[in-house]
Amino acid sequence: xxxxxxxxxxxxxxxxxxxxxxxxxxxxxxxxxxxxxxxxxxxxxxxxxxxxxxxxxxxxxxxxxxxxxxxxxxxxxxxxxxxxxxxxxxxxxxxxxxxxxxxxxxxxxxxxxxx
Amino acid sequence: xxxxxxxxxxxxxxxxxxxxxxxxxxxxxxxxxxxxxxxxxxxxxxxxxxxxxxxxxxxxxxxxxxxxxxxxxxxxxxxxxxxxxxxxxxxxxxxxxxxxxxxxxxxxxxxxxxx
Numbered sequence: 001x002x003x004x005x006x007x008x009x010x011x012x013x014x015x016x017x018x019x020x021x022x023x024x025x026x027x028x029x030x031x032x033x034x035x036x037x038x039x040x041x042x043x044x045x046x047x048x049x050x051x052x053x054x055x056x057x058x059x060x061x062x063x064x065x066x067x068x069x070x071x072x073x074x075x076x077x078x079x080x081x082x083x084x085x086x087x088x089x090x091x092x093x094x095x096x097x098x099x100x101x102x103x104x105x106x107x108x109x110x111x112x113x114x115x
Numbered sequence: 116x117x118x119x120x121x122x123x124x125x126x127x128x129x130x131x132x133x134x135x136x137x138x139x140x141x142x143x144x145x146x147x148x149x150x151x152x153x154x155x156x157x158x159x160x161x162x163x164x165x166x167x168x169x170x171x172x173x174x175x176x177x178x179x180x181x182x183x184x185x186x187x188x189x190x191x192x193x194x195x196x197x198x199x200x201x202x203x204x205x206x207x208x209x210x211x212x213x214x215x216x217x218x219x220x221x222x223x224x225x226x227x228x229x230x
Contacts, residue, residue, distance in 0.1 A: 032217055043223035044158070044206060051217070090158065094217050102148065102160040102171055103208075103219055 002027040004074075004091045006106035014114050019063075019078040021109045023091030026072065033074045034092040034103070035065055044090070050074065061085070086113045117141045119222035121207050127228045128197055136192045136225045138207030146210040147190045148219060149182065151175070151203040158206065164190065197229045 007022040025031060035047040048059025055067040065076045074091060088108045095101030120139045128134050140147050149161040162172040164182055181193045190209075194201055204226050208219040 034218060036221075044221040046218055046220070049218050101217065102163055102173075103150075103158075104160065105150075105158040107157045 002031060002093045002095070002104050004033075004093045004104060004106040006089075006091050006109050008109050009107065010110045010112065012112040012114060013081045015083055016080050019076070019081045019085065019111065021076040021089050021091075021111065023074045023076065023106060024072050025074055025091070025093050027093055029095065032094040033065075033067060034094070035059065035063070035074075035076050036090045036092055036105075038088045038090065038108075040087070047076070047089075081111075081113045083113050083115075086111055119207055119209055119220050121205075121222035121225050123225060124223065125226045125228070127230065130199055130229055131196050134194050134197055134227060136194075136205050136207075136227070138190045138192075138222055139188055140190055140207065140209030141211070141220055142188070144209035144211050144220075146170075146219075147182075147184070148208040148210070149192045150206045150208065150221075152206065152224075153200075153203045161192070161205075194227075197227075199229050202227055202229045 003026045005024045013019055033050040036044045037047050038044050047063050048057045050057045050067045058064045063078045065074050067074050088110050090108050091106040092103045094103050122137045147164040150158050152158045160173050162176045162182055163170045179195050183191050204224045206224045207222045210219045
């Protein structure tokens with residue numbers, strides 16, 4: 001069984017300040033982890049993925065995430081928020097590479113960016 | 116860049132009617148998925164499909180639901196007799212070669228409204 005917990009349903013930051021979106025996972029095997037973003041009335045776009053290679057993963061638009069097995073965490077960060085980052089962010093877990101496994105989504109964190 | 120497409124973007128139907136949601140996955144992908152997102156809730160897995168058969172399904176995917184890959188390009192989700200609670204955004208996703216990375220590529224979604 002696998003699950004993810006997104007610790008904040010809503011995060012508000014000022015433009016130009018750092019972003020931290022928190023995610024903890026639970027998995028009975030070595031998981032694959034993803035962050036997806038959903039802009040209003042849009043589909044789901046992959047930001048970045050962890051698949052047991054480097055623990056610090058860089059994604060698109062300046063986002064990165066660090067896989068910490070000891071803390072079972074996969075927090076998403078960005079050094080400087082931009083207005084266009086305002087969206088819903090989903091932390092997602094999957095079974096390891098090579099399976100047909102489903103994705104299990106967290107409940108999402110809505111990021112608000114203010115001037 | 117190849118992408119997953121879905122039609123229609125918005126479907127309105129009466130309770131009890133049948134609906135078919137259509138998806139065209141990325142052409143060389145082998146795994147296909149349907150997810151749904153009820154307004155304000157998290158994205159939920161419905162079903163995965165591989166080698167012309169269902170590989171996994173959730174409790175949501177009851178006898179009212181069926182999937183089909185009728186012609187080698189389309190991947191459809193049919194709901195036989197819609198209920199009010201079927202109103203949601205339905206996302207199709209596809210994934211590439213066996214043994215490769217298990218990231219899934221999502222379509223833009225079909226918003227189903229059941230009246």
